[in-house]
Amino acid sequence: MAFLKCANCGKRLEAYAQKHRCPECRGMVEYQYDYEKLKASEFIGSFSFWRYRNFLPKVKNVASMGEGGTPLHKARRLSKTLKLGSVYFKDETRNPTNSFRDRCAALLVSNALDLKHKAVVCATNGNLGASLAAYCAKYGLACHIVVPRNVDMGKLAQMLIYDAVIEEHGEIVDDALEKAEEIAAETGWYQGSAELNPLAVEALKTIAYEVYEQVGVPDWFIIPMGSGGTLYAVWKGFKELGKTGKVDSLPRLIGVQAEGCSPIVNAYMQNVQELTLKTKPSTHALAILVKNPSYGRLALEAVKESKGLVISVSDEEIFSAEQELAKLEGIFAEPASAATFAALKKLANQRVIGEADRTVCLITGSGLKATDILQALTKKRKTAVVGLELSTKEKILRILSEKDTYGYDLWKKLGKTMTRAAIYQHLNELSKRGLVVSYEENGKKLFKITRRGEKVLRAMDALKLLL
Ligand SMILES: [Zn+2]
Known part of the structure; x- marks a missing residue:
């Protein structure tokens, strides 16, 4: 029921012609249906991608990893x-590989299987490559992916683990697309690039x-x-x-x-x-x-x-x-x-x-x-761990940066949430690092923040602004 038609001049082509542009006017081609006939068709089965197969070009070999039906x-x-x-x-x-492109991979790989292809080529800036690599792995097709230099690490990791052949070409996906078009023309591999296959x-x-x-x-x-x-x-x-x-x-x-x-x-x-x-x-x-x-x-x-x-x-x-x-x-x-x-x-x-x-x-x-995001998270995680270790020490430094304080008063100001011995332990460690010094007054020990301690506090404030 489906046929290909130029979205620009209306020229009709046979379905699955592996063409994305009209031979007459270079307009994009797309699938069309007899919509009067389609009125009688229904959605079938559970809430997933293939529920709509009556409204898609015909598929014999269904490639599926549980795509669609997303919340x-x-x-x-x-x-x-x-x-x-x-x-x-x-x-x-x-979706199975965590992006909308799994819908494309399901239909494209199904089509590649129907047409008895053994290999798929695609240009991608990430998600489609990850999806196609996974579906090709499951259905035993070779997957050749052209990526530009600018590609997300997580997506590249997916392509690698699904065992695709990855070729880097150009700066951005536009460059990679030209390369994928060339490769498909030379090798006869199935064209899986979303921009070059109207099934996407x-x-x-x-x-x-x-x-x-x-x-x-x-x-x-x-x-x-x-x-x-x-x-x-x-x-x-x-x-x-x-x-x-x-x-x-x-x-x-x-x-x-x-x-x-x-x-x-x-x-x-x-x-x-x-x-x-x-x-x-x-x-x-x-x-x-x-x-x-x-x-x-x-x-x-x-x-x-x-x-x-x-x-x-x-x-x-x-x-x-x-x-x-x-x-x-x-x-x-x-x-x-x-x-x-x-x-x-x-x-x-x-x-x-x-x-x-x-x-x-x-x-x-x-x-x-x-x-x-991965980079930002690694940074944040490190800081968060440091922050945890320093929380009591940071509180002590903040109290001392306002005025010199006795150990007992520090303990009170910290809300008596830990033993006094623990407070002295922290003070000991802080003074070993040169952030705090102590001196005697009226026979009691007073604690004082050093210049270095103040610097550390300022650095912490700057770090918090950054995050
Ligand atoms: Zn046209």
Whole structure:
């Protein structure tokens, strides 16, 4: 029932043609269906990715590791803080390799098996490589992954452990994509790059189907944009729900990019067709670091058609959003995903999104995969351990920095929570390190902080500001 069609000029191609651009006009090609016939089709089986297989191109060999069917968390604490109505997070970190790309891997590897391929090649800035490597491992396909130099450590670790062949090419994923296209042409391997295989969009549209089943059609749907393919896929999903008579309204889409790499947002703001970034892109949200977004035009059209908007957020905003999301809702999102919440905060402040609105933010992948977070955590862990060891000593230093104090008074000021012997033990150790000295007054020992002790306190304060 499915066929390929150019999204630009409408030219029809045979299905599974392994083409992503129209031979006539170079427009992106996509799968289309006979929607009148599809009206009679149903969702089948349990709440998971393959429940929607009647709405996907035909598959004989189903590759599955339990993808899809991810939770939609209602964020009660965050919506209260932001004075918003209902906020939901679609938690794609709960997929087999902890990102939304497992949906793509399931469909692509199924298709590769149907077409009797033995090897898959893909360009990726991380999540897709991790997913495809795992699914290829399970189904015995060779997996060749082209990554740019900028790739998250956790994702690279996944590709390595799943035994993919990893080739580094260029700075960003745009470079890697060219290489993957070359390799597929030379070797005949199955093209698994999301931007080069229209099945990826089909796989991701199931996110829309699931959200519809979980909460109906939201007022707003906030989605991170790298190539723009994910946003376009979610839009395609909702449109299909409309075409098959399941819904009679559509969400307004909000596309989010990082300030340091926002070609789609720029094109929207300046109302121009040009979508390639002229400057060198830079953001820590590596999953959305794409200079030349292949689905950019389609994503922009989707945003406009939905009466939505696009917005960019800074890396600082992304990181504080990431921490808040974890602290208040228990969701550990990668930077590209936390960008959706950073955007929500901005739009709540600007009163674009209000108390009556129901909003869904797409959390595409887990924070455990991102390099920066791993580094920040190692730093924090070290400090936390040091902090624990010093807590009583730090308290003693703080008391002494105000005035010289007798041992007995220190014990009282510390709330008598430990023995006096323990206090003297701490004082002993502090004086051995040259942070405290003692002197006699009225036959009793008075303790005093040294200049060095004061320096240590100041350093600790500086460290706390940093964290
Ligand atoms: Zn065309």
